[in-house]
Structures are given as C-alpha cells and as structure tokens.
Amino acid sequence: KIIEVIERNETRAQPLKGKNVLITGGPTQETIDPVRFFTNHSSGKMGYALAEVAKELGANVTLVSGPVQLDTTSGIELIEVTTSEEMFEAVTTRFQNQDIVIKSAAVADYRPKHVSKQKLKKQDGPLVLELERTKDILKYLGEHKEQQYLVGFAAETENLKEYGKQKLNKKNLDAIVINDVGNKNIGFKSDQNEVHVMTKNGLEKDIPLDSKVEVARNLFEIFIKDMAGETH
Amino acid sequence: KIIEVIERNETRAQPLKGKNVLITGGPTQETIDPVRFFTNHSSGKMGYALAEVAKELGANVTLVSGPVQLDTTSGIELIEVTTSEEMFEAVTTRFQNQDIVIKSAAVADYRPKHVSKQKLKKQDGPLVLELERTKDILKYLGEHKEQQYLVGFAAETENLKEYGKQKLNKKNLDAIVINDVGNKNIGFKSDQNEVHVMTKNGLEKDIPLDSKVEVARNLFEIFIKDMAGETH
Numbered sequence: 001k002i003i004e005v006i007e008r009n010e011t012r013a014q015p016l017k018g019k020n021v022l023i024t025g026g027p028t029q030e031t032i033d034p035v036r037f038f039t040n041h042s043s044g045k046m047g048y049a050l051a052e053v054a055k056e057l058g059a060n061v062t063l064v065s066g067p068v069q070l071d072t073t074s075g076i077e078l079i080e081v082t083t084s085e086e087m088f089e090a091v092t093t094r095f096q097n098q099d100i101v102i103k104s105a106a107v108a109d110y111r112p113k114h115v116s117k118q119k120l121k122k123q124d125g126p127l128v129l130e131l132e133r134t135k136d137i138l139k140y141l142g143e144h145k146e147q148q149y150l151v152g153f154a155a156e157t158e159n160l161k162e163y164g165k166q167k168l169n170k171k172n173l174d175a176i177v178i179n180d181v182g183n184k185n186i187g188f189k190s191d192q193n194e195v196h197v198m199t200k201n202g203l204e205k206d207i208p209l210d211s212k213v214e215v216a217r218n219l220f221e222i223f224i225k226d227m228a229g230e231t232h
Numbered sequence: 233k234i235i236e237v238i239e240r241n242e243t244r245a246q247p248l249k250g251k252n253v254l255i256t257g258g259p260t261q262e263t264i265d266p267v268r269f270f271t272n273h274s275s276g277k278m279g280y281a282l283a284e285v286a287k288e289l290g291a292n293v294t295l296v297s298g299p300v301q302l303d304t305t306s307g308i309e310l311i312e313v314t315t316s317e318e319m320f321e322a323v324t325t326r327f328q329n330q331d332i333v334i335k336s337a338a339v340a341d342y343r344p345k346h347v348s349k350q351k352l353k354k355q356d357g358p359l360v361l362e363l364e365r366t367k368d369i370l371k372y373l374g375e376h377k378e379q380q381y382l383v384g385f386a387a388e389t390e391n392l393k394e395y396g397k398q399k400l401n402k403k404n405l406d407a408i409v410i411n412d413v414g415n416k417n418i419g420f421k422s423d424q425n426e427v428h429v430m431t432k433n434g435l436e437k438d439i440p441l442d443s444k445v446e447v448a449r450n451l452f453e454i455f456i457k458d459m460a461g462e463t464h
Contacts, residue, residue: 034389034414035272035338038264069301106267109354119389119413122341127363133354157266157351181351182266 014058015224021059022098023051024091024105026066028084030134033116041181042106043189044068046153049212050102051076053220059100064090066105084108084134091137095144100223102151103138104177110134142172149227151175151219157182161196168198175199175223185209195219199226246290247456253291254330255283256323256337258298260316262366265348273413274338275421276300278385281444282334283308285452291332296322298337316340316366323369327376332455334383335370336409342366374404381459383407383451389414393428400430407431407455417441427451431458 025047030038048070051063055075062077064087072078079094081087084107095101110131138152152173154164157180164178178196180186186194186209194209197219203226207218257279262270280302283295287307294309296319304310311326313319316339327333342363370384384405386396389412396410410428412418418426418441426441429451435458439450 032270035387036270036340037272038268038270040267040269108268110359113358117389119387122365125365126345127342129361129363131359131361133357155267155351157349 016054016100016220017058019059019099020062020097021054021100021102022062022064022091022094023047023054023102024064024087024107024137025051026068026070027106028066028087028108028134029082030084030108030111031115032112032129033118033120035119038108038111040106040108041189042066042068044070044105045189045191045212046179046193046216047102047104048072049216050104050219052213053216054100057220057224062094062098064094064105066107084111084137088135088137088140092140092144095141095148098148100149100151100227101141101145102153103141104153106155107137108134138171138173145172149174149223151177151223153177153179155179155181161198164196164198168200173200175203175226177219197222199223201226201229202231248286248332248452249290251291251331252294252329253286253332253334254294254296254323254326255279255286255334256296256319256339256369257283258300258302259338260298260319260340260366261314262316262340262343263347264344264361265350265352267351270340270343272338272340273421274298274300276302276337277421277423277444278411278425278448279334279336280304281448282336282451284445285448286332289452289456294326294330296326296337298339316343316369320367320369320372324372324376327373327380330380332381332383332459333373333377334385335373336385338385338387339369340366370403370405377404381406381455383409383455385409385411387411387413393430396428396430400432405432407435407458409451429454431455433458433461434463 026044027040027042051061054061064079079090081090087107111134113130113132150173154167156163160178164176168176176198193212193215195207198204207215258276259272259274283293286293296311311322313322319339343366345362345364382405386399388395392410396408400408408430425444425447427439430436439447
C-alpha cells in the first residue's frame with residue numbers, strides 16, 4: 001500500500017519520464033568580421049528554466065544554447081552553438097527522436113550577407129550593411145514534425161496576442177508562448193517573466209509574473225494537459 | 233631606519249599615488265530595436281586588469297565599462313555604460329582632472345542610423361541596414377588633451393605595427409598598445425594577452441604572453457618610464 005502510494009506520487013511527479021525533450025535558449029551571434037557581430041538581448045534564462053523543469057518532470061533533456069553566462073545542472077545534455085546556422089544544424093539533426101521541442105532561443109532573423117575574414121577598417125561617413133535572412137528553424141520544424149509537440153516563443157513589443165496567434169498557425173505549432181519584451185520589468189535579463197500561452201487545440205492562459213522556473217512549471221502543466229487532450 | 237625603508241618601499245610600490253587614472257573597458261552595444269543590437273567580442277578583461285593594477289600602484293581609479301560579466305574590487309569607481317554615445321559622455325566629462333587615460337574599450341565605430349522603438353518585423357528577402365559613424369572618443373581626447381598621458385589600443389587582425397603607428401600619430405596619443413585579435417589564443421575572452429606597445433617618445437616593447445594582470449603591470453612600467461622621460 002505504501003509502495004503503491006509512493007509509485008503513484010513518483011508517476012504523478014514525473015509525467016515526462018522516458019520522454020525526450022529538446023529546448024533551445026539564448027541568443028545567436030551573427031558574425032560581421034572577427035571583432036564585430038549582431039546579436040540580441042536574450043539571456044537564456046527562460047530556456048534554462050524550461051530545461052531544469054523538464055528534467056524535474058523526468059524527461060531526457062537536450063538544451064541547445066547560444067552564448068550565455070549560465071550553468072546547467074548535471075543530467076541535461078548541453079549543446080553550445082554560436083550562429084543561427086549552427087543552431088539550425090544542432091536542432092534539426094536531433095529533431096527526429098524528440099517528443100517535445102520548445103524553441104525559446106532568440107535566433108537572429110538576419111545575418112550579414114558578407115562575412116569579412118579581416119577586421120573591417122572604418123571609413124569616413126555612413127556605411128550600408130547588406131543582410132540576408134537566416135534559415136527559419138521553427139518553420140522547418142513545423143513542416144517536418146510527426147509525433148513532436150512543437151512550442152514556439154513570440155517576443156513582441158506590440159499587438160502581442162495577434163502576432164502570437166498568427167505565428168502559431170503559420171508555423172504549424174502546437175503551442176505558442178507570448179512574451180512582452182517591451183516591458184522592462186520582465187523578459188530578457190530578468191529572473192522573472194509573465195507570459196500568455198495559447199495552444200492549437202484551444203487552451204489559453206495568462207501566466208502571471210513569477211520566477212522563470214515557476215513560469216516554466218506552469219507552461220509544462222499546460223503542455224502536458226494539451227498533449228493529453230484536455231480542453232480546459 | 234626601519235620606517236625609512238618601509239616608506240621608501242611604499243613610495244616605490246605606489247608610483248601613481250595621488251594620480252587620477254581613467255580606464256575604459258569592454259564593448260559597447262548599439263541599438264537596432266528593443267531586441268537587436270550590434271556589438272563586439274571584447275570581454276573587458278584587459279580594461280579590468282589595467283584598473284586593478286592602477287589601483288595597486290596607488291592611483292585613484294575610474295573605470296568606465298561597457299556591458300561585461302566582471303566584478304571590480306572595492307576602491308575602483310565603476311561607471312557603467314551601454315552605447316558609444318554614453319561612453320563618450322562618461323569619458324569626456326571626466327577627462328579634465330585625469331593624469332592618465334587608457335582607452336582599452338572596444339567602442340563601436342558605427343551604429344544604426346535609425347533606431348526603432350518597436351521590434352522590427354522580419355520580411356521576406358534581404359535587408360539593407362544604414363549605419364552612421366559614432367563619435368570618435370580617442371580623437372576627441374587627443375585634440376583636447378593638456379596634462380593627460382593618453383593611451384590607445386589598436387585591435388587588429390593584419391599589418392599590426394603599421395596600423396598601430398598610424399593610429400598613435402593620427403590620434404595624438406602618448407602610447408599605443410597593439411593587440412592581435414586574429415590570434416585565437418589571446419585577446420578578447422582569454423585571460424591572457426600578448427601585446428606590442430609603442431610610445432610617442434620612442435619607447436617600444438613586445439610584452440610576451442602572460443596573464444592580463446601581468447601584461448597590465450608591464451604596460452604601466454612602460455607608461456611610468458615614458459612619463460618620467462626615460463628613453464629606454
């Protein structure tokens with residue numbers, strides 16, 4: 001009887017036991033020359049929190065991370081990348097065996113068309129930098145997904161829910177997490193976050209301001225419900 | 233007699249006692265929109281090492297630092313900035329009272345001409361980004377210097393000594409420290425460095441591979457000799 005209770009608790013506590021979960025986090029850096037690059041303000045904290053919580057829930061966790069100043073606890077497979085191209089390779093080659101994929105990394109949409117091997121000398125006056133689109137990792141995953149439950153993030157500063165819903169449909173996602181990155185109190189460098197989550201099956205929830213780990217716990221609760229076909 | 237020896241040692245050990253030394257370090261970040269920015273690979277370690285050594289030598293130290301992941305020890309006045317424009321303000325408004333100014337920060341030469349208050353939506357196809365020159369802090373200091381001993385850094389990947397000598401003359405510096413940033417073993421993220429230093433008065437020295445703190449000690453030895461009018 002006691003063993004049964006413990007087992008039930010174990011099962012309840014580890015709903016992702018045996019599941020493969022891949023999470024991306026952090027920014028990418030896009031090289032201009034050996035010194036200069038483009039990047040963004042992602043600290044990786046949300047991705048690392050999601051990875052910790054996935055591990056807590058029993059999953060086999062792979063974390064594909066851009067350059068950040070964070071440590072992972074043991075038991076998480078960490079794949080470190082720098083550019084969007086490396087992120088694309090790291091994620092797509094590991095996609096097939098995953099049960100859940102959460103793309104919280106802030107991957108650059110553009111990169112310099114020409115990469116200089118030598119440091120560019122400055123000139124007088126203005127300069128025009130030609131940029132080209134990087135590969136759209138989320139779109140690729142949406143097009144190639146089979147059993148995978150695919151979650152995207154939308155970092156927006158305006159029309160949050162509208163852009164989020166568009167992205168959910170356009171990228172063939174199962175769920176989208178919408179982040180107001182214009183709000184200085186949350187997101188990016190902060191240890192706290194406040195998000196809105198929508199699923200393709202119609203679950204929708206505001207997750208109020210809390211630590212990124214607590215927000216991650218709330219998000220996984222929604223994803224697990226949604227995967228089980230619960231509708232509220 | 234003992235007191236005399238101690239005092240002599242104290243004096244010898246603190247040749248910068250009472251001197252005001254301003255050091256800049258780290259990168260700058262140039263905003264594109266609330267999410268994206270331009271930056272460079274400077275870790276700030278060389279600037280922070282110079283600040284520590286200046287303090288060790290008895291100086292009143294001000295460290296103007298771009299965004300880095302480093303701590304200063306107490307007794308150093310830390311001024312944190314983000315953009316090249318903020319760096320310009322922080323340095324020029326504090327320039328007048330300084331005895332030595334060492335510009336080891338990697339300040340962006342260019343910044344986006346238009347800064348967007350909202351996150352730019354991505355579009356299909358390539359994009360052209362217009363960049364404008366930032367204010368040249370070192371040039372400004374060279375034009376306005378009076379008693380200040382002014383040191384610049386040149387981070388180059390080719391023709392190192394030639395570019396360095398040009399910069400020394402063109403910017404009206406007292407000394408220049410030349411860094412080979414194409415060499416992966418040194419510079420930027422590394423805790424070690426290897427530099428070449430030249431002064432206007434003709435002192436010149438290769439400082440071999442060593443910790444950045446040791447390199448900083450060697451550099452100050454040259455600067456102090458040079459300020460005293462020693463020629464070798």
